[in-house]
Amino acid sequence: MRSYLPDYELKAPGSLAEALATLSAEPGAWTPLAGGTDLMVLFNAGKLQGRRFLDLSRVYELRGVQDEPSRLTLGALTTYTELLEQRAVHQFFPNLAASARATGALAIQNRGTLGGNIVNASPAADTPPSLLAYGAELELVSVRGSRWISYAAFHQGYKKMDLAPDELVARVRLPKPQGLTFHFYRKVGTRQAQAISKVCLAAFARIEDGAVAEFRVGLGSVAPVPARAPHAEAAVTGARLGALPIAAARQAILADITPIDDIRATAHYRNVVTANVLGQMLGDLEKVRA
Amino acid sequence: MAETITLTLTVNGVLRTVDTHPMARLLDVLREDMGLTGTKEGCGEGECGACTVLLDGRLVNSCLIPALQARDAVVVTVEGLADGDRLSPMQAAFLTHNAAQCGFCTPGMLMAAEDLLRRSPNPDREQVRAGLAGNLCRCTGYSKILDAVQAVARGEGGQP
Numbered sequence: 001m002r003s004y005l006p007d008y009e010l011k012a013p014g015s016l017a018e019a020l021a022t023l024s025a026e027p028g029a030w031t032p033l034a035g036g037t038d039l040m041v042l043f044n045a046g047k048l049q050g051r052r053f054l055d056l057s058r059v060y061e062l063r064g065v066q067d068e069p070s071r072l073t074l075g076a077l078t079t080y081t082e083l084l085e086q087r088a089v090h091q092f093f094p095n096l097a098a099s100a101r102a103t104g105a106l107a108i109q110n111r112g113t114l115g116g117n118i119v120n121a122s123p124a125a126d127t128p129p130s131l132l133a134y135g136a137e138l139e140l141v142s143v144r145g146s147r148w149i150s151y152a153a154f155h156q157g158y159k160k161m162d163l164a165p166d167e168l169v170a171r172v173r174l175p176k177p178q179g180l181t182f183h184f185y186r187k188v189g190t191r192q193a194q195a196i197s198k199v200c201l202a203a204f205a206r207i208e209d210g211a212v213a214e215f216r217v218g219l220g221s222v223a224p225v226p227a228r229a230p231h232a233e234a235a236v237t238g239a240r241l242g243a244l245p246i247a248a249a250r251q252a253i254l255a256d257i258t259p260i261d262d263i264r265a266t267a268h269y270r271n272v273v274t275a276n277v278l279g280q281m282l283g284d285l286e287k288v289r290a
Numbered sequence: 291m292a293e294t295i296t297l298t299l300t301v302n303g304v305l306r307t308v309d310t311h312p313m314a315r316l317l318d319v320l321r322e323d324m325g326l327t328g329t330k331e332g333c334g335e336g337e338c339g340a341c342t343v344l345l346d347g348r349l350v351n352s353c354l355i356p357a358l359q360a361r362d363a364v365v366v367t368v369e370g371l372a373d374g375d376r377l378s379p380m381q382a383a384f385l386t387h388n389a390a391q392c393g394f395c396t397p398g399m400l401m402a403a404e405d406l407l408r409r410s411p412n413p414d415r416e417q418v419r420a421g422l423a424g425n426l427c428r429c430t431g432y433s434k435i436l437d438a439v440q441a442v443a444r445g446e447g448g449q450p
Contacts, residue, residue: 010312010358033356037336040354043313044334053313057359081348105424106402108336110348111355193423194337 016061027165035111076115095130098185128226129202132218139171155225198265222257229256302370312358328368339425342398368397387438391429
């Protein structure tokens with residue numbers, strides 16, 4: 001059943017100060033709306049929680065990209081299409097480019113935003129695994145000020161976040177990897193476009209002197225939140241190329257995930273496929289010539 | 291109770307003003323307030339592409355755009371493709387290649403195809419498939435649609 005329009009309120013602040021003041025005056029009363037690619041789906045189905053929405057699309061301070069020598073900072077309103085137009089994204093963060101391409105189809109990529117993908121907090125979202133693998137940080141802003149946190153600590157439970165009712169995600173910051181690096185992104189879904197993932201795995205490794213010096217894995221659709229894989233990461237970090245503990249890592253990652261049965265896949269399928277995709281990724285990593 | 295807004299936007303080259311709810315969907319503003327019923331509603335959740343239009347030069351699903359986000363925007367719908375009675379090369383190619391069966395996906399397909407050729411004038415088959423990946427044809431007439439788009443890319447649009 002379609003939502004009844006007069007029940008809803010939508011207003012568009014013209015600046016960050018105005019947006020934050022509105023959120024601060026009535027904490028929790030307003031739900032931020034950016035590209036609308038998630039919220040409007042719920043609205044059309046009559047399932048949208050909340051009645052008052054804050055359209056952030058005119059908040060210019062949340063736009064834009066800062067490309068510095070050691071890091072890339074993306075405004076929360078950066079769309080998937082805008083991500084793909086950034087040279088530094090392709091150069092340093094190919095998993096992020098792959099995940100932007102894997103999100104919906106073009107019309108969704110033109111509207112959906114990085115900040116929206118993060119705050120919508122779907123465990124099946126496509127960009128969070130890449131952000132986790134790259135050690136992203138988030139800037140959260142409110143009238144009380146600004147704070148930076150590790151993205152890995154942001155999701156605290158299903159749709160629960162380290163985000164106060166008066167705060168907005170303003171920017172996403174990624175440290176640029178240096179040296180010999182390895183990137184892997186795989187989304188397992190029913191088709192390439194418009195699919196919601198059954199399993200998603202993004203990995204980043206830095207290789208030094210023939211060994212894995214740094215290794216991070218981000219996972220989607222296999223836990224209540226987009227999650228890192230600390231057991232699998234510990235199994236592989238420090239290992240030498242040519243002697244990666246693939247079987248041990250495949251076993252270890254099962255301790256990192258808590259998949260469920262749903263309409264897209266069973267928990268069993270997700271356990272098997274997560275281990276298989278990790279195995280595929282480590283096989284690719286073995287082939288890197290250090 | 292939310293108030294209505296006066297929305298001004300350019301649709302197919304004409305400056306239009308309508309009074310609407312800020313959360314009304316652009317799709318409904320186009321179809322119901324402006325009578326531009328070429329744009330279709332399929333799924334209402336951004337999956338099928340039947341409601342595809344160009345908003346400020348970007349391909350979008352109009353069922354996911356609240357009217358307030360279209361304030362002062364420049365919109366092109368399927369009605370904006372033809373020049374009077376003269377079809378655009380893409381529309382003509384869809385006709386000659388029998389690229390429409392029931393026709394419900396056709397307006398969205400045309401918008402995605404026009405957008406693709408603006409961004410990538412000589413796409414190969416895979417690029418055409420990727421460009422139209424967000425548009426579903428439940429008659430499954432994809433081959434003819436791909437043929438039509440590639441014909442236009444080769445300069446074979448023309449009037450039927």
